[in-house]
Amino acid sequence: MRRLISLMGLACVVSVALLVPSASAQTDTEPRLTSSLTTADFGDQIAVRGEGWTANTVINVMICGNDALNGTSDCDIVNGRVIGVSNRGTFGVSLAVGQPPVPCPCVVRAESQTAPELFTFALTINGAPELSADEQFQVPVPDRQLAISNARIDGNGPWYSYFGAPAKRKVVFTVDNIGDVTVRNASISLSIGKGPNPKGFVAAPDIGEIKPGESRTFAVDVELPVLAIGTYGVQGNIPGFADPVRFRTETSQVPWALTALPLLILGQVALLTMRNRLRRKLAPVPAPIPAIAPRRALPAAVIIDLDELETSQSGTPERERVTVGAAAATPPELVPGEIGESISRAVRDALDETSIRVGDSEPDQPTLVRIIRNVSRVAALRVGVQHSLTTHQVDHLEAEILESLTETIGAAAPTQPVGS
Numbered sequence: 001m002r003r004l005i006s007l008m009g010l011a012c013v014v015s016v017a018l019l020v021p022s023a024s025a026q027t028d029t030e031p032r033l034t035s036s037l038t039t040a041d042f043g044d045q046i047a048v049r050g051e052g053w054t055a056n057t058v059i060n061v062m063i064c065g066n067d068a069l070n071g072t073s074d075c076d077i078v079n080g081r082v083i084g085v086s087n088r089g090t091f092g093v094s095l096a097v098g099q100p101p102v103p104c105p106c107v108v109r110a111e112s113q114t115a116p117e118l119f120t121f122a123l124t125i126n127g128a129p130e131l132s133a134d135e136q137f138q139v140p141v142p143d144r145q146l147a148i149s150n151a152r153i154d155g156n157g158p159w160y161s162y163f164g165a166p167a168k169r170k171v172v173f174t175v176d177n178i179g180d181v182t183v184r185n186a187s188i189s190l191s192i193g194k195g196p197n198p199k200g201f202v203a204a205p206d207i208g209e210i211k212p213g214e215s216r217t218f219a220v221d222v223e224l225p226v227l228a229i230g231t232y233g234v235q236g237n238i239p240g241f242a243d244p245v246r247f248r249t250e251t252s253q254v255p256w257a258l259t260a261l262p263l264l265i266l267g268q269v270a271l272l273t274m275r276n277r278l279r280r281k282l283a284p285v286p287a288p289i290p291a292i293a294p295r296r297a298l299p300a301a302v303i304i305d306l307d308e309l310e311t312s313q314s315g316t317p318e319r320e321r322v323t324v325g326a327a328a329a330t331p332p333e334l335v336p337g338e339i340g341e342s343i344s345r346a347v348r349d350a351l352d353e354t355s356i357r358v359g360d361s362e363p364d365q366p367t368l369v370r371i372i373r374n375v376s377r378v379a380a381l382r383v384g385v386q387h388s389l390t391t392h393q394v395d396h397l398e399a400e401i402l403e404s405l406t407e408t409i410g411a412a413a414p415t416q417p418v419g420s
Contacts, residue, residue: 031050031051031052031110031119032050032051032052033049033121034048034051035047035048035123038123039125040123040124040125040126041127042097042098042099042125042126042128043096044096045094045096045097046094046108046123047093048061048093048094048095048110050090050092050110050119051089051090052089053089053115053117054089054112054114054115054196055085056085056087056195056197056199057114057115057197058083058084058112058114059082059083059084059091059111059113060081060110060111061080061082061095061109061110062075062077062079062081062095062109063080063095063097063100063107063109063123064100064108064120065100065104065128066103066104066105066136067106067120068107069136069138070138070139072109072111072240073101073139074100074101075100075109076100076101079096079098080095081094082113095108097123097125099128100128102131103128103129103130103131104124104128105122105130105131106122106123106124106128107120107121107122108120108121108123114189114235114237115197116244116246144179144180144181144241145178145179145243146176146186146238146245147175147176147178147245148173148175148238148245148246148247149173149174149176150172150173150217151171151174151236151247151248151249152171152173152249153171153172153222153234153251154169154170154219155168155169156169161255162256162257163255163257164226166223166224166226166228167224167228168221168222169222169223169224170220170221171202171220171222171236172220173218174215174216174218175188175215175217175218177211177212177213177214179212180212181212182211183207183210184209185207185208185209186210186238186240187204187238187240188205188207188236188237188238189237189238189239190203190204190235190236191234192224192233192235193233194230195233196233197235198233198234200225202220202222202234203220205220207238224253227258229253230253231252233248233249233250234248234249235247236248339383339387343379343383343397346379346382346383346386347401349382350375350379350382354371354374375405376402377398380394380395380397380398381394383397384397
């Protein structure tokens, strides 16, 4: 019982610990970039380090011309790098210096794919063509805009998820084209997990083509991990737009059956204990089986008397009742208590009912043996019926009565049970 209580306490502690979401390390500093070089030649490798960025996000780092006024279209995508931010908000990457698609002034540009963070710093590339301030240009960007609305997570279960199995959900969101041009083949990234920046991969749908003013609703299946407890968030992002296109929605999961299992086990043990105690208190005490007392000989006063014989005028012998021990004495109890009285009464009644033929003034030995056997059998059967004795107990009682009568009357009769 102590071990069971200890295990249940440990399970409750683990459940409470799992219910507390783990906090990702965050930083309150502004994003910044540092570089090992501010002036480089074509083919050089420069080390770029970021600090103060949102933890556990993904960063695109590239070298761009034209001060990156047109975004990634001014950048050297071939030599660009994609790098993840640590949970301390830092990252490091090495870039090869190549020719951007447009002349300098050049910059190193770092942009988060999942958070609204963008930072650049100037880089001088020796020998690269360069535009003057008047020659720099910015390509007009058409009003190409998307928005995400009605984002939610539907569903619960299945039932076995309440025992710690993976839970299934469905992420539903609507993509709206709020611009003036058709958007084709825009990509969306989805992630799931705990904390403000989930990292779990979710297969994203193909958005396809959305015309101005058109909306399309998508439903994506997601799965929570084994033993999922607490709040989980799903985050989505559509890159490549001047205004960030992002959404976030949350769901919660608690395996109630698993966390309640220790309490159920404790309750079951308590109920079983109470039931067993009540059974012991309320169980009827079984009546003892009547035992056959040790043999006691009938008193010597029990003898055989023959009444006066009467003969009819014709001289023919008639049947006359001969009472064996009719009034000589009353047999004492063979065993103490009620059953002893029953045995004495049964023996007396059987003796009173015994008779022989008139003319047998002195019964011979075989007749006397037969009388004693019949008396013993009749008395034992009557006591057995009255006290619900078993066959074995009746046979044993018959043998005891037979032996007692034989010793008392003095007949030379065998003492083995008649039923054997």
